[in-house]
Amino acid sequence: MTAPTTTDGRPNPTRGLGAIWFQVAHSAASSARLQPAALVHTGVHYLIVAVAITTLWTRAADGHSGTIVGYRAGALVWYLAATEVTAIAPPLRLIDRFGADVASGRFELELLRPAPALWVRVAAEIGTSLPRTAVCATVGAGLALVIGGAPETPVALVLVGPALLLGVALTIVAQHLLAAATFWLLDSRTSWFLYQKLQFTLGGLVLPLEVLPGSLGRIARLTPFAAMSYAPGRLASGHLEPGWLLAQVAWLAVLGLVTARVFAAGERHLGDGGAS
């Protein structure tokens, strides 16, 4: 044991937040190895949901000579396989868990660290969802190949990987924004459900946005939910629209900044004795 006066192994205060972010994310991602059963569970769960919804749309397209709502049956299968990844791969019950951590005082302890609590939490959640995303995407690609056939525009498929990661990252940041309500109100479980439903409809999870009635589809496209789910779906269905990646990055920046501001206010509120 070295004396504490040596500098060996001492924290390095100049180490950047970026390095911390990647190391936390890496640490969270690699701990998935310790729970392989959970990954299998995620993969099977994804497969069940994806088989049901892709089969439904394939049969629907059958009745319309193979093309429906502007998508050919095969393209629609790729679309749904991608959007479902953004629904199943993000970590479960994030808002619930966050609420419990604030209530139990565990979150407060995270404030006694040299890196911002939100920064670390988002890194850990994204890290955790990386292996889950990889498993779902692999299962999804296999399923899409079998049911939908080869992708129409393989080049567009290259963009699907980053789009899925950005989509999952966006859902994680958005859920933290909703979870921040916990700083002021104690029960945030309902907001989790409502969030899910918004992603379901405005994200085009099972209904491509083109199908939504009236101008709802056009409005939905302008929401962050479209950037979460519809964007990777659109790219996977063979539409070479790299603009969606830009939209995702922009939303990530906007939501990230807003969430950081809300967290800062929430942490001040805690420090003023707001919640006990």
Added chain:
Amino acid sequence: MTASPSASSPVQRAPGPAPAANAVIAVDDMRRTFTTGRRRRRRTIEAVRGITFTVARGERLAFIGPNGAGKSTSIKMLTGLLRPSAGSVRVLGLEPWSQRRALSRRIGTLFGQRSLLWPELPARTSLATLGAIHGLDRPGLGRRITELGELLEATELLDRPVRTLSLGQRMRCELAAALLHRPDLLFLDEPTIGLDLLAKQRFREVLVRLNTEHSTTVFLTSHDVADIEHVAERAVIVNHGTVIHDSPVASLRRTLLTTKRIEVGLARAQTVADVRAALGPDIGPVMALGDRPADDGMPVDGIAIGVDTRRQAIGAVLDRVLRHLAVADVSVADPPLEAVIGEIYTRPAATAPAVVQSLRDGPS
């Protein structure tokens, strides 16, 4: 405290140098009020009402008080989690509330009832993540975890999922997490709560070793009198949000921690009078255990003996108990904290003028 003999804290202190230059914690008239309830039912609670003390580098200090005395509120203000309503707080030269992040690099914290480790994962994984947050590089982190495993005798515990550990084992892993970044100052909030006797003892030994071998300053809150005796060199006792006593533990032992209580389960029921006769005339007060009326002349199954350790060695009294009584069960206990505090309040003015004076005047 020589630095600021403010009138608001007329507390008895043992004479002893506490040079401000060497102070890692300097608190002057720290206060905190909370408002609860809504609108018409709004009430203001003064959780901490004017606490002043300093802690020198390398000290082991116990911050003691019953539940609701303001211990947790104080430790939250010292670590920067809570903004003081008034007064000044400096920890390692920083103002905790406004410089919390900078402070967090130099302090370690352990809160007895809140875990920082992920229950499903081995502690080693949690430590790696925490190390990353503290900006430790990988090789340095690996070495540090090995060191801490040895120091805390926890090497084999680090690879088991945390939820499979006993509370005592888990607390040693939590301590490893608190020490990961080699803090100069360690805050522990009720670290021994819920531990069994053996685990408590082991934990206390680790804290003392940490302090003597690595000169880490230890600031510990507790409501367990034994924590004062076995960990601290100095005790600050708080009650109702103010400091009512501040002295080295050695002098505390001479003045306040002077009684022990021996509880004896009797193999054969005896009357209290018989017991007293068997133990001899100079024995301390003997009472029936349980809620029996003081002395109804009926045989009892258990008795308690009060021992004034200034006059009698505890071993000598035990010796007599074992020799003269049919003992089924015996235990020695410290007086509960409430009794110690009661003692502070009732001591004659001659031995503690300041305390008594302040208590008579009531909190300002």
Added chain:
Amino acid sequence: MWRTAWAQALANRRSFVAQMAVMVVNDLVWIFFWQVFFRRVGSVRGWTVDDMMVLYAVLALAVGLVLGALANLRFLGPLVADGELDGALALPMDPLGFLALRQVSPVSVGDIAFGIGLFAVVGHPTPARTALFVAVTVAATAVLAGFLVVLGSLAFVSGTGGAGDLGLSAIIVFSSYPINIYGGALRLALFGLIPAAFVGSLPAQLVQHPSPGRALLLAGGVAAFGGAGWLSFRLGLRRYTSGATWTGV
């Protein structure tokens, strides 16, 4: 006993109302999905939006009844795996019945109310159709409950209670879509292995287009999965010795 469980669950009224509302919103979103879907698609392999509404009404009601009134069935696997049947076995009543009724989740009242309301509004409820609706819902509930007991009883053999969650989500997901869209082996599996067909599509078809063949098929499903549930629990209990069997850490 059942009343006690209700009283306990109702204690926190505000969060109860909020959660129930959330269930109804969840169901409404699915109704929105099917309305939009069928408006665009017309029909899928003979299924129309009307058929789908009846299917969803039966499913919401059956799921609400099983997860609400018989809430513990869902956790049968973990209960078996953790050796927590001892208390139930010591009682002078049927252990399966005791376990099923021991816990209720009143939040599922949302699903139950929604199922009834949906049928009342869009199910064209004539007396005959209503009687049929009630009968097929009872059948669907029985099949779902039987399937959950089979899943839970797997834990007698495997010693882990993990299959329940996946099995439950599988049967609910597959029941929510018309059986006609699935072909081949998957369709067979949805009758014989994960009996989703008996929980959603077949009851709905029976209400929409009653026929003796369908009625017989549904009755057969109830007999098969009700029986399988009962039998697997019986056989499992024989293997079950005590709480310590599976938890010997």
